[in-house]
Amino acid sequence: MEWETVIGLEVHTQLLTRSKAFSAAATKYGAEPNTQACAVDIALPGVLPVFNREAAHMAVKFGLAIGAQINHRSVFARKNYFYPDLPKGYQISQYELPIVAKGHITIDVDGSEKVIGITRAHLEEDAGKSLHEDFHGMTGIDLNRAGTPLLEIVSEPDMRSSKEAVAYLKKLHELVRYLEICDGNMQEGSFRCDANVSVRPFGEKKFGTRAELKNINSFRFVEKAIEFEVERQIELLEGGGKVVQETRLYDSDKNATRSMRSKEEAMDYRYFPDPDLPPLVLDDAFIADVKKTLPELPDVKRARFIKQYSLNAYDASVLTSSREMADYYEQVLCESGADPKIAANWITVEMSAFLNRDNRDIATSPVTARMMSSLLKRLADNTISGKIAKEVFEAMWNGEGDADAVIQKKGLKQITDGAAIEKVIDAVIAKNPKQLEQYRAGKEALFGYFVGQVMKASQGKANPGQVNELLKNKLKP
Amino acid sequence: MFEKTVAELSRALGRKEFSSAELTTVFLERISRYQNLNAFITVDPERSLAQAKAADVRIARGEGGALTGIPVAQKDIFCADGWLTTCGSKILSNFTAPYDATVIDKLNRAGAVCLGKTNMDEFAMGSSNETSYYGVVKNPWNPETVPGGSSGGSAAAVAARLAPAATGTDTGGSIRQPAALTGLSGLKPSYGRVSRYGMIAFASSLDQGGPLCRTAEDCAWLLNAMAGFDARDSTSVDAPVPDYTKTLDQKIEGLRIGLPKEYFGEGLNPEIAQVIQAAIGEFKQLGAQVLEVSLPNSQLAIPCYYVLAPAEASSNLSRYDGARYGFRASDYKDLLDMYCKTRAEGFGPEVKRRIMIGTYALSAGYYDAYYLKAQQLRRLIAEDFRRAFEVCDVIMGPTSPSTAFKIGEKTDDPVAMYLNDIYTVPINLAGLPGMSVPAGFDARGLPIGLQLIGKYFDEARLLNVAHRYQQVTDWHQRTPKGFS
Numbered sequence A: 001m002e003w004e005t006v007i008g009l010e011v012h013t014q015l016l017t018r019s020k021a022f023s024a025a026a027t028k029y030g031a032e033p034n035t036q037a038c039a040v041d042i043a044l045p046g047v048l049p050v051f052n053r054e055a056a057h058m059a060v061k062f063g064l065a066i067g068a069q070i071n072h073r074s075v076f077a078r079k080n081y082f083y084p085d086l087p088k089g090y091q092i093s094q095y096e097l098p099i100v101a102k103g104h105i106t107i108d109v110d111g112s113e114k115v116i117g118i119t120r121a122h123l124e125e126d127a128g129k130s131l132h133e134d135f136h137g138m139t140g141i142d143l144n145r146a147g148t149p150l151l152e153i154v155s156e157p158d159m160r161s162s163k164e165a166v167a168y169l170k171k172l173h174e175l176v177r178y179l180e181i182c183d184g185n186m187q188e189g190s191f192r193c194d195a196n197v198s199v200r201p202f203g204e205k206k207f208g209t210r211a212e213l214k215n216i217n218s219f220r221f222v223e224k225a226i227e228f229e230v231e232r233q234i235e236l237l238e239g240g241g242k243v244v245q246e247t248r249l250y251d252s253d254k255n256a257t258r259s260m261r262s263k264e265e266a267m268d269y270r271y272f273p274d275p276d277l278p279p280l281v282l283d284d285a286f287i288a289d290v291k292k293t294l295p296e297l298p299d300v301k302r303a304r305f306i307k308q309y310s311l312n313a314y315d316a317s318v319l320t321s322s323r324e325m326a327d328y329y330e331q332v333l334c335e336s337g338a339d340p341k342i343a344a345n346w347i348t349v350e351m352s353a354f355l356n357r358d359n360r361d362i363a364t365s366p367v368t369a370r371m372m373s374s375l376l377k378r379l380a381d382n383t384i385s386g387k388i389a390k391e392v393f394e395a396m397w398n399g400e401g402d403a404d405a406v407i408q409k410k411g412l413k414q415i416t417d418g419a420a421i422e423k424v425i426d427a428v429i430a431k432n433p434k435q436l437e438q439y440r441a442g443k444e445a446l447f448g449y450f451v452g453q454v455m456k457a458s459q460g461k462a463n464p465g466q467v468n469e470l471l472k473n474k475l476k477p
Numbered sequence B: 001m002f003e004k005t006v007a008e009l010s011r012a013l014g015r016k017e018f019s020s021a022e023l024t025t026v027f028l029e030r031i032s033r034y035q036n037l038n039a040f041i042t043v044d045p046e047r048s049l050a051q052a053k054a055a056d057v058r059i060a061r062g063e064g065g066a067l068t069g070i071p072v073a074q075k076d077i078f079c080a081d082g083w084l085t086t087c088g089s090k091i092l093s094n095f096t097a098p099y100d101a102t103v104i105d106k107l108n109r110a111g112a113v114c115l116g117k118t119n120m121d122e123f124a125m126g127s128s129n130e131t132s133y134y135g136v137v138k139n140p141w142n143p144e145t146v147p148g149g150s151s152g153g154s155a156a157a158v159a160a161r162l163a164p165a166a167t168g169t170d171t172g173g174s175i176r177q178p179a180a181l182t183g184l185s186g187l188k189p190s191y192g193r194v195s196r197y198g199m200i201a202f203a204s205s206l207d208q209g210g211p212l213c214r215t216a217e218d219c220a221w222l223l224n225a226m227a228g229f230d231a232r233d234s235t236s237v238d239a240p241v242p243d244y245t246k247t248l249d250q251k252i253e254g255l256r257i258g259l260p261k262e263y264f265g266e267g268l269n270p271e272i273a274q275v276i277q278a279a280i281g282e283f284k285q286l287g288a289q290v291l292e293v294s295l296p297n298s299q300l301a302i303p304c305y306y307v308l309a310p311a312e313a314s315s316n317l318s319r320y321d322g323a324r325y326g327f328r329a330s331d332y333k334d335l336l337d338m339y340c341k342t343r344a345e346g347f348g349p350e351v352k353r354r355i356m357i358g359t360y361a362l363s364a365g366y367y368d369a370y371y372l373k374a375q376q377l378r379r380l381i382a383e384d385f386r387r388a389f390e391v392c393d394v395i396m397g398p399t400s401p402s403t404a405f406k407i408g409e410k411t412d413d414p415v416a417m418y419l420n421d422i423y424t425v426p427i428n429l430a431g432l433p434g435m436s437v438p439a440g441f442d443a444r445g446l447p448i449g450l451q452l453i454g455k456y457f458d459e460a461r462l463l464n465v466a467h468r469y470q471q472v473t474d475w476h477q478r479t480p481k482g483f484s
Helices: A053-065 A162-178 A219-238 A284-292 A298-308 A313-319 A323-336 A340-358 A369-380 A386-397 A403-410 A418-431 A433-440 A446-457 A464-475 B006-014 B020-033 B045-060 B102-109 B152-159 B176-182 B216-226 B270-285 B298-319 B335-346 B349-362 B368-388 B414-421 B425-430 B459-472
Strands: A003-014 A076-080 A090-094 A103-109 A112-125 A129-131 A140-142 A149-155 A191-201 A211-216 A246-251 A256-262 B040-042 B071-075 B113-118 B165-169 B185-188 B209-213 B256-260 B289-293 B394-398 B434-441 B447-453
Touching: A003 A162, A003 A219, A053 A112, A053 A149, A053 A162, A053 A284, A076 B298, A103 A162, A112 A162, A162 A191, A162 A219, A162 A298, A191 A219, A211 A219, A211 A256, A219 A246, A219 A256, A298 A313, A298 A323, A313 A323, A313 A340, A323 A340, A323 A369, A340 A369, A340 A386, A369 A386, A369 A403, A386 A403, A418 A433, A418 A446, A418 A464, A433 A446, A433 A464, A446 A464, B006 B020, B006 B216, B020 B045, B020 B071, B020 B113, B040 B152, B045 B113, B071 B102, B071 B152, B102 B113, B102 B216, B113 B152, B152 B165, B152 B176, B152 B209, B165 B216, B176 B185, B176 B434, B176 B447, B185 B216, B185 B459, B209 B216, B216 B434, B216 B459, B256 B270, B270 B289, B270 B394, B270 B434, B270 B447, B270 B459, B298 B349, B298 B368, B298 B414, B298 B425, B349 B368, B368 B425, B394 B459, B434 B459, B447 B459
Parallel strands: A211 A246, B071 B113, B071 B165, B256 B289, B256 B394
Antiparallel strands: A003 A149, A003 A191, A076 A090, A090 A112, A103 A112, A112 A149, A129 A140, A191 A211, A246 A256, B040 B113, B165 B209, B185 B209, B185 B434, B394 B447, B434 B447
């Protein structure tokens, strides 16, 4: 039987607010355990939450970016359960009335576009962390993360393959970073994903029973976890079994999912409106203010790059993959006046290779936009050839200064003086009488050999165009 | 000294008739002498006297305010920096608060002296002070009877003149009912008037702190210091706070008093009915008009309250899990066992009962039938008051259906106990200000309270009306036998 996969994703993004969702404690990652947890975060008797409106600002920014309706009135609710890293015994979340209602995101898979619905996005607070190592059989609790604001983004079950799921996730990842509401760091847990996966026979309208996959903390694992789970479910169904609704944990070491708890064991969270917090009311002015802070969104930017700079879709999408990358590109264009296509090539090919090699991102590239501009200027005014430019780029990468400094220091300035080039050509011809004879006898393929020798003799500095032209004349019988 | 009201003491301190240290010592000695009342959980004379001496310095410099140097007993529900803060529970029996509740902070700034932490029903759940882990409090008017609850320790302390004033909290009547049962004036302000920050939560949407004093005038003095917007409490209301002492003497001629017919029906002790009618007569003498109003949904207040308050409590009390502070059971084999044993051993039966009721009411499948329904009722009850206040300025009636009952009399019948709050609970559900003032005694010599209910944030009017009444009556001046 042919099976169709149905996937919906729940993504938790940690919002980049300076202080926590309901207290004044700092949110910085990696501090000494329990040094960023105040009385409210550790839930001392008598303390009360006060909502941080910066988090609402960020949530609305996201809502506007996905074309969603913003709820002018949303309600904080308590999700009750006991766990040591949940100090109050309940998590403040939004349940019936989230801040962001229905929206959508367009993904691109294998060249075709698909719209993925977003059901809702709601504000909630993160829990602390339980540390099970180094405590001699006991559990350590670090409440630094407790109370950090999260925006939980829930998609419709609109994805039909792991590939689509990854495309959606990457798109979302790109978007939240563009909006500067989340740093997107998956290792540190600031962008986390749960996947609801089910299968059904092709053509069937009803959804199959789903499993919720937890603990998937990279794009690659999302793909693998879903693929494993789809296979598991199909195998089960084809063997006459039934999928049970449950929560499953993905184990990346074993590349397998295992049952965490079944529907019967599912907790009753006893949601109810938090009586400590009045409904969150946002007026039109607030939303208008947020709107003013919206940057150009990735899709719009991509389309503009294609149109304005005559780039192909691939280059445009690499250059707009992050706001920093796009800004870098445009700064280079602005400062160097270079041809957009040439500038694009330098960034998407040369720069990308180095970034990948050293595992860096554009923001921490040792070759700044200004340095890249200096290189492209020298390339455009024929001070250096394309080949030399690569050498200069590497030197810049290694911290040897900007293009002019490198060219100066290494004596890489291109030779454009015709007489000087002629001198080199003459010397090369004199050294290769046999080849000259063969060439003149009609073996024109040897032209390249002569070019190579001339370039070599000039240490690559001779202007290739001039070399070509002069050499052609000199080689004439 | 101990017979004086806050207002009198303040004037005497200002005139340097005695020092705050002397005054504090007098009360500390009385607290020690009348320990059998069990009104206090924690007394720390050194700490109190240090505060008193600091107040004396302020007074000497001429920097004293109305409450500077006045000893105030604090209900043990308010976190006070460095003080054991138990909320009447074993589960917090080792908890020393590391910070001041806003109410404590405000009173400290005003120069009041913390005289100690008073006994209370565990987590404020009770109407008799019998659910306290620290034992029952005795009513100074008759040690065989309860002082009411949950602010029973505060009420007994002020009634026995162990403190000139005390703080209390009122979720369903916990200031007004003990005030009625011990012959005091107690005010529950409008919801949002006094910050709840640092006041250990029972039912967040109903809890409100307020003063328990001998007179309405004293309540005004205390409320002046306690009230006000607090950025740390999102439910506190950002509205100007008037000087409540300024309007105390205003004439009440033409005041329209509404008597809810539902408050004078079946279940009301006839002796109390008589006393309340007599009090109404006094108001007529003062020029007030009296008319009948109706609060048709008030009979639903108790069931409504006993869904909502436990629901909120079941969640509010989840933090007492033994993980970070407070009592933790000693023998447990895993996490679940630690939770179960800690909470089984740390909470008393009434608290457990309400956690179970609340958990049930919020459970999937029952939420709509209980919690949601109760919320709807709550709106109806508030609507009753809104309509009544279209035709009157103040509503009056009894505070409690009976006077102080015998210790142990109702402990086996929770519903009978809950019915004690029948006249006070609707006011919390509506979020209105309410007050109880002494209006007479029953045949056994036990005090009877008259309840005054005001419009939202109309505390000034309640205090004014109560003060005028106290100028023509002397019920509030009686001292229980053996304590003068």
